[in-house]
Amino acid sequence: MRTSVSLTLLIGLCCPLHLCAAPPTSPARMATIPIQGRALQLIDQSLADLEAAFASDPQAPSVQRLRDETARNLGLLRQRVLAIPGLPAPALESFASGKPAAAPAPLPESVRAVGELNPVWELDRQTRGERWLFNLQLTPEDAKTVQAVLKIQAQVFGEITQPSARVFIQEKDAQIQRLAAQWKTFYESVTLQEYPWESTANGWLDVKRPITDIPTRQVKLFHPVSGVVAFQGRQSSSGSPITGAEVLGLQWYDPGAGYKPTWGLGVLVTLKAEGERSSGLGLIASYRDFKFGYRQSRRLDGQKVDQAIISINLARYFDFTPSRALKQAVDKLQASKGN
Amino acid sequence: MNTETTVVFLHGMGKHDATFHEAAWAFLQEKHQSLSGQPLAATAIPFVYDDIFESLRQTGSLADLQPFIYDAGVLGVLQDLQASDLFLYTHVLDVLIWRFHTQARARVITQLAAALSPLLVDLTEGPDRQLVVIAHSLGTAVATDVIHLLAEQGVTDYKKLPALHMLANVAKVLERPERPAYNSPPEPSLCRPWTREPADKGALQRYHSYRNELDPIPLVDAFRPPWSGRWFQSTTFKAWGAGVQPHDILTYIKAPEVYMPLLWSITLDEATYTPEREQQEMALGAAPNPATVARQAVLRDLAQHYADKPGFQDFLKLIQSMTGQKLW
Structure with missing residues (x-):
């Protein structure tokens, strides 16, 4: 039975470039998420499925951009998982292979990933009767490539980008709550006491x-x-x-x-x-x-x-x-x- | 797909309590039931901010505000208003506080952002989660600033707000020089559709703006952004309003041009809310309405006079005319 390796990965895993380019904050304040060791296998399997679906898709020309964009995003995600600075090699091998390391390797408390990824990896219904993904309209919906992309979207979104996004947004939400509480105090203690x-x-x-x-x-x-x-x-x-x-x-x-x-x-x-x-x-x-x-x-x-x-x-x-x-x-x- | 949807309502000018959305919500529930045969499985949450304005009103006369209004045109209108008995109408005051009282505005923006932010966190629980924001009148200007703050702080970096519906959109006329609704410089509000580029900070998946052509309010410095039509839909229609005036939220909600796309974004029911069905509903909704001819004439005159007037002072003058002629 495959044992999944749990490690903390900076939320930057799926964040867009402008966020990753921000100056590093102290490790204790960084948002970290647990990510399952299955991540690389899921990405590689998704890439293989996509290629297989596209190769046998009679409607290939009309879904070429969708295939290219999906492969690009999966490639970027894979680079991020592999490019975790400071991650000890045995742990990385174990992580990539899905097999447990001979001895438990010490994992860094937080790590910073690189690259860029489309921030929203999910279906996008901007008008009635149309579905979009990566700025590309999903037509025809019965094409093999589209079906493969929808499956990849559901899995990768559910297992990798969504948990990452949740941790990130929760931290931002906490900042907003603090700001609102401070303004409430200020408004009641200062503004309403002024003429x-x-x-x-x-x-x-x-x-x-x-x-x-x-x-x-x-x-x-x-x-x-x-x-x-x-x-x-x-x-x-x-x-x-x-x-x-x-x-x-x-x-x-x-x-x-x-x-x-x-x-x-x-x-x-x-x-x-x-x-x-x-x-x-x-x-x-x-x-x-x-x-x-x-x-x-x-x-x-x-x-x-x-x-x-x-x-x-x-x-x-x-x-x-x-x-x-x-x-x-x-x-x-x-x-x-x-x- | 079983969609779990939350619908947020933001009220407009004047006094409001936590029941302000009930009539509109009841209409949407009833309409969905009759169109689809299913109950509307969504939760409505009213966002009330009038209490913050009210607390400020109680600290003294807002006529005191006059010396610090730094727009000469607006000052002229206020002097006219003060000469009449209409100056203390809450509608005018709400707009003035929103536009000129920085601290009250910051308090409103942060309170509503703190209420909306957890709902955006909930969206990450799965693709079956939906969030729809419906703002009316002054609430459209408020929503613009609230959503801008959330986007600026990164809350919408990963999960964009799925749908924003702006009824009687006044976000342009109530914009402030330091934060334009869509023009630049300086950097315009992030309350705009996401361009689908990874680094773009636009906060919304879809932006719907509605304008009743018989409602003079959103005609002043009308909302006409240079955005792509794909994720921005601007809808105009004509409705006098049955029992209420053309600016009322119910006049908007009861127009097929509004409730059809609105219910679609709440339910994502593509079988029921088709463009063809919307045409059928529009044909049904063309019945005459009970507004008096005289009232219609006044509103027509106002709409004609104020259409595409460029500034905030015209907006105030229009509100003064409407309150003076008991058109609220």
């Missing part, structure tokens, strides 16, 4: 970015900001509330942590506060949902005032003196947000 004008502006900036390259930074635009004054000049502030907008800023996100915001930096414009002559201008930085910034404005007497701004959630971590005023301001802002 529509921001997400649209960001989309506009990224209009030529490949869909596989999910952004990790976003532009902030007229993004409302509220906070309290933590320090004013050299003194702790009375905690007066500040409202304004981050007119232009950049926000980075961590793709490894569900696209949570990390660092951000932006230009801050705030409304005129009580006792001030002008609206304030400054910078605001953020880490996660904490914000801290610098703001400068003019008091009614014309004197410039430098202020340190912090967001409400950050203010809770500070113990200012006098802290009561700040606490009251924070409570007031939180109460108004709650309403």
Whole structure:
């Protein structure tokens, strides 16, 4: 009884040239498939059957191209199976003969095949009543060569190219699933948390970015900001509330942590506060949902005032003196947000 | 051959839920039963993406989108639209979000690609597996980008998608400069028939495009690719639609010019779905329909006015006219 030799063969066995020409990836990441030792015998038998059918086919002239194309594809497939770099000779002999090797030879974990092959080895019905294979119409269907080709197609497709294709497509499918999951997270954690004008502006900036390259930074635009004054000049502030907008800023996100915001930096414009002559201008930085910034404005007497701004959630971590005023301001802002 | 077929439906503009395909699917089942005497052995799967648009609509007014529309012609149309009450119609918004909101579009494309990709993996289980995609209206533009992504990522390198049916194809008018439907440069979409050359990345075995000549929507910048006729079939027909308007998916599905090739690609039943039988069905389907004369006149005028208009802004104006005249 013939023992089939199982070895792993790179999915490139039946891949078109442009894929095989791709730079090699690390072996651990390569798609590998098991292939039965019967493969070479099946190919050789198929070639012999094809020649026999064609030699005795009275309709030979009309199926010449079909025979040529099929033989070419089988030849390419055979070369690939034989041209497995790194495959130890005893294993190759055993593989080619179908007989078990004297001693089990170590097989490479993955191997790279060469050549090119028609990627879809199957019937192709592009219009009603017509069947095609290799870009050739299968007429007349009762020709011996056509029947031989159909049998070869079913066997080779079923035993060699189809399992290879399945492994390859499964890996591609897994990539698509990952990409979709990442976009879902990004869309829910970033896009839907932005104001529509921001997400649209960001989309506009990224209009030529490949869909596989999910952004990790976003532009902030007229993004409302509220906070309290933590320090004013050299003194702790009375905690007066500040409202304004981050007119232009950049926000980075961590793709490894569900696209949570990390660092951000932006230009801050705030409304005129009580006792001030002008609206304030400054910078605001953020880490996660904490914000801290610098703001400068003019008091009614014309004197410039430098202020340190912090967001409400950050203010809770500070113990200012006098802290009561700040606490009251924070409570007031939180109460108004709650309403 | 016992064929195991999956049929995917993609909806068009407006609000849709997971039952949007049921009327069309019921018609196809009934038609196959009456033509072949056999039940239609296929599974229908609706692909819904309207929920993604809806989540974006809820974040605020889409009028905010206006400052970032970088096409001066479209901006002009939007200003006209905003002056009327029609601006917030979901049809217009869907088209605007699809065309101008990069992130929502990426989310739709990747979600649907992730749903379609396992069905392409299933095709490798054997030659008796079939997959047919039916897209309607905006869904044709969506399908074009979804299938392009799958092809670009290599999912269709070995198993091409057997059949794509585009009803009221708007893939050309809704194309973006960076990814044309079929013109170049830059490189056009891979959602096109495979040339049968080993290295060609065309994603489809067959591409069917249908246009109802009484439906003005696919007339604007009509889909006319330079592809070989062998694997690309462009079909035009005339149907006013019984009880629904000419753009409706049911108007398309119920035309013999559509359901005959469609059912053939689902069943691969070459004995039933012959070209001769299609001629017979077309003769039966020529009965008068209940659409009013006035409505027909309006649609005729719109079709005449917008036929072969070149741009996206004309497409928006047409949708505005149709919503304004309650033609949906």
